Amino acid sequence: MGLEVESRASGSPYIERVWRSRSHGVERMMSVAAAQWDLVFWEHRGQMSVAVHGPEPAASQAPVPEDATFFGITFSLGSSMPHLPVDRLVGRGVDIPDATHRSFWLKGSTWHVPAYDNAEAFVERMVREGILDRDPIVAAVLDGAPPELSDRTLQRRFVTATGLTRGAVRQIERARQAAVLIKDGVPAHDVIHRLGYFDQPHLARSLSRFIGRTATQLGTRDMPEPLSLLYKT
Template identity: 75%
Template sequence: MGLEIESRPSELPYIERVWRSRSDDVGRMTSIATPHWELVFWEHDGRVHSAVQGPEPNAAPAPVPKDATFFGITFALGTSMPHLPVSRLVGGSAEIPDVTRRSVWLKGSAWHVPDYDNAEWFVRRMVRAGIVDRDPIVPALLDGAAPDASQRTVQRRFVAATGLTQGAVRRIDRARHAAVLIQDGVPAQDVVHLLGYFDQPHLARSLTRYIGRTATQLRGPDPTEPLSLLYRPSSADPA
């Protein structure tokens, strides 16, 4: 009972993660903050829906349709759809109309609906068709490189590609990493030192804002209001 979630990483540089889930007797979840945008499909009451879900700058409660199935592609930072700028989707979403079990319309063309096992094939096609692009400056920055551009240009391109500032991405990823460590049984004081928080109150404020849970609540999950997908971000470093 609750929200069953399965996910996997991807070797394709355009994808951060692929996931699927099923809701069972749950009407609401806590959607934790994420710097990534997603392409999501779900089926409920015999109807198929799809939407582009933008980055979430803060944790927030979200309704969950009962007895529904979901599939999503979480895109890597720096990946975007030029015809639908990420900056317009922060904290929101854009529904994709006229979706069926077999087809979805993207930028004027009909595509076969992807699934958990062929997400990479689907995204490769999106790249070849020019629907998805990637700004190389973002992964370079996340890897610690110093791009050959002014700081102002770097900041502008980062926000254009992700919808968020570098600082916001670091804070969200650090909170997500902290939540994973706490769920794994690492004491809060150790998490403070491992991830560079000033003190435990600083960690507590971060968890409340970005995860929607305290350290105590993370150790005892609430089945009536589960968390959305939580995993250690690939770019989570002390900041």
């Protein structure tokens, strides 16, 4: 019973993660903060739905439909659909209309619903048809290349491409890494040292804001509700 989640990495520079899940006997989950946006498909009671979910700047509770199946593509930082700017999607989602089990409507065209194993081909078509873009400056900075722009210009490009500041992205990613380490059994004091937190209260505030759980709760299997997708970044 709960929320079964499976995910995999991708070789596409536009994709951060591909995931799928199924719900059983759970009414809500803790949606942890995420710097990336998702394209999500789900089936519930014979009805197919599609939506774009923007970055989540903080953890929040989210309802989970009973006995539903989900499939999603989490896009890499810097990837965006120009007709749906990421900076306008932070903390919210946009439903895509006219979805069936076979197709849905996206920017004036009919698209076949992708699957867990062919997400890359679907995204390649998005790129070819100009629906998906990626800011090369943001991508280069995330890969560690020194920027050739002023800090002000870079910050503006970063917010436009990701919806978040570089500082916010770093805080979210660090909190997610901390949560994964603690769930894997790493002691909190080691996590503080590894990830550069100042002290225990600093880690506690970060986990509470971005994960919605304390270190103690993360270290136990008996949590009040499941967490959304966590993976090593």
